[in-house]
Amino acid sequence: MLGITHSAALMGVDAHPVQVEVNTGEAGELKFVLVGLPDSAVKESQDRVFSALANSGYRAPATRTTINLAPGDLKKEGPAYDLPIAIAILASMKKCEDAELDDFLISGELSLSGKTRPVKGALAMAMLAKRQGKRGLVVPAESSDEAALVEGVSIYPVASLDEAVRFFNGEKIIAPVRAEQSSYTQRPPERRQLDFSEVKGQQAVRRAVEIAVSGGHNLLMLGSPGSGKSMIAKRIPSIMPEPQLEEFLEILSIQSAAGSTLRQGNRCFQRPFRSPHHTISDVGLLGGGTIPGPGEISLAHNGVLFLDELPEFKRSTLEVLRQPLEDGSVTISRSAGKITLPSSMMLVAAMNPCPCGYTGDSSRECRCSAPQIQRYRSRISGPLLDRIDIHIEAPALSIKELQNAKPGESSATVRERCTSAREVQAARFHDEKEPSMRCNARMSHKSIREYCTIDKEQGQLLEQAMEQLSLSARAYDRILKVARTIADLAGTPEIETAHLLEAIQYRSLDRNTFY
Known part of the structure; x- marks a missing residue:
């Protein structure tokens, strides 16, 4: 029968x-x-x-x-x-x-x-x-x-x-x-989380992180050991806006397919924060296997992928990030078939300025030669650096500064501003045909022309900066996206010159100044 x-x-x-x-x-x-x-x-x-x-x-x-x-x-x-x-x-x-x-x-x-x-x-x-x-x-x-x-x-x-x-x-x-x-859907009991109020000083870095979270922009922090890069990165989830139901279902479906939901407890409407070790393989980061499955970049979808000590990752591993950072998805072809995985994540990376870590540190002497520094930084390719919207230096704080620094704003206060900025962007892209366009970082070229307009004087200012910093056309678009996010945080409908100048300064590690 x-x-x-x-x-x-x-x-x-x-x-x-x-x-x-x-x-x-x-x-x-x-x-x-x-x-x-x-x-x-x-x-x-x-x-x-x-x-x-x-x-x-x-x-x-x-x-x-x-x-x-x-x-x-x-x-x-x-x-x-x-x-x-x-x-x-x-x-x-x-x-x-x-x-x-x-x-x-x-x-x-x-x-x-x-x-x-x-x-x-x-x-x-x-x-x-x-x-x-x-x-x-x-x-x-x-x-x-x-x-x-x-x-x-x-x-x-x-x-x-x-x-x-x-x-x-x-x-x-x-x-x-x-x-x-x-x-x-059940709210877990309140538990103490890492909070930005515990971060002393580093106002410039805190500002860059707030902009990055508000617009979903990729972020690179450069600083000597102990300057607080990892400490700040680990507190980013505390200021991330809560995902909408559609976003959360996307997050949960990936976690479920990877089997993560079988081992993890209550994660009601939380965005993922993935921090793989630098020994991770290409397949571990990108995804794949005999029967293709999600890797770290897909598990970080609608959340944060934190890569600490960026140059320590294998060059081939870092290069697989280029397509996902650009497209928000990754296509994997194996003998078992071809699949497309979502990977619309916010990349946060941290690195030292040189192998010993003390280039530019006023309190410690750097022992690295110029060729050593160049080889170290060249592990990060130009095309990958192009795809990182915000570059910020994290200077080391002296003992006196640490002792005298007052506690900063709490994560709750910063999260309110980030959430408000995201709400402005959600309303802006509500009628767009691309459902993945939920924040400024995911704007298409057409949307950039529509929502990131600048006047003639601002255009000349941006052109001058592009020439002096030897920036690419991709960097041009990303500067405009960051400027749009800064304007959203300020609550202004148009991009002002101050917003554009701040966005330009976040490309200071590009090209001839980085290598």
Whole structure:
């Protein structure tokens, strides 16, 4: 007899439909045959499923059994097919009513006892169920939290195989999880966070960080060891505006596809902050693998990617950032297929001015020669430096300055200004056709011409700066974007000369002054 259930396979951050077909009662020796490009974890489902059936009070088929995961040209990985395979086996043996199975997507790992375990990508599966017009998604209870955020589809949590069978047989009523019940919409208790009030001095750096966050601009901090670069970077999440629901769903879908939501606690409407070590590989940063998945730049989508000690990263690793920084997405091609991953993140980088770190430090002597400094800085290519909107130097503070410096503004105060600036930008780009254009840093060339207009005198000023600093056409656009953000922070509809001058000074590490 034939039993059919519907499940899903993850490719990148998207779910693709998979039909699970089970045929039992075939003539021949007792054998379990699994086809449809399964990986090792899927092949091992035989032992998990048969043990779960036995411990749930069901008898496994005593005849040749063939299981097909269709389509056959799509690679399947992971243990998420355990539950749909078990339900399909029971449906083929008339132990589970198959009248309503076509209305549901099913996914879940099974333990040997028959209990369910969470799976990756439940949010993407819920989106797929909605697109297909399914009545609902049946997943383990631990995975229902994130899936419940998708409107228009019912999420049914099951704790065991037996509970799922009784649900489909109409013997047990399971209430679907509502979005307001999800832990992802519950505000966590207030806990002490890193705060900008703890940063003493460094007013110029604080100002640059505020501008960067307000417009989503990439930022590079250059300074000697101990000047506070990493300290400031780690406090950036405390001034980031809260993501909108659409942004948060994008963040959560990537985290879910990577399996991060299975290990992390409550992260209600928080933006990601990723800080990989400088030994990370190209694939770890960009994404990929046998079956392509998200890397650090995608996991930082709608948030911050912090690269400390920037020149210590491999040159090839840094160069893979160029396309994502420009396009806000990255396309990965592998033998298993081609996927496009979102990567609209804010890059924050920190580095020393030289190998020893003390070039320009008034209190310590630099022991590096000019060629050593040049080789060190040349690890950051010109094209990559072009894509960083704001460059700022972080001078070392003396002991006296540290002792006498007054506490700065709190993160809450700075976040209010950043949020107001983002709201202005959201209203500005509300009618744009590109949904990813949510902040000034993502403006297209057409939008720059429309929203970053300057008068003739300002144009001459910018032209002079471009010639003196030997800046590229890309830097020209980025100066205008930063100037637009400064104007938004100031609450002025037009870019003024002071805004333009401040934006120009943030390119001081470019080209001939940097190398």
